[in-house]
Amino acid sequence: MGRRFAAAWWAALCAVLVCLCATAPPVRQAEYPPWDGAPYFDAGPDRVDVNTAPAAELETLPGIGEKKALAIVEYREANGPFRAVEELERVKGISERTVDGMRAYVRIS
Structure with a gap:
């Protein structure tokens, strides 16, 4: 009788879990604004102004080292x-x- 009781108990538990999962609200995915193709780091005022930036700031740009910054x-x-x-x-x-x-x-300013 112990095995039948255990089997019935597991069957009932599984049935309850299936019912709970079937009636649960759907999980929603996070909503993001539509991507317009612009890079996410595109923050205009935070960009380096090549007309006013000192050489040290120009060096932070990709592909620009000390010599190229001084040349600019x-x-x-x-x-x-x-x-x-x-x-x-x-x-x-x-x-x-x-x-x-x-x-x-x-x-460019």
Whole structure:
């Protein structure tokens, strides 16, 4: 009789669990705003302004080390402020690929 009782008890327990799961509200997935393709780090004012940033701040940009940062500052002092991000390609040692890599991190004032 012990085995029958245990089997009946487990069957009843399973039936109760199935009923609870079937009547439980659905689990909702977190809702996120639609992605517009812009990088998540895109926070305009937090970008580095290449027309006012010192060399030390320019070094934080991807692909820009100490020498390239100094070259940007020297170019800016000799030729005036940049009017577009693409103008950074005129600086010796900075390629189109480098500019593309830092585009999301810089701004022009």
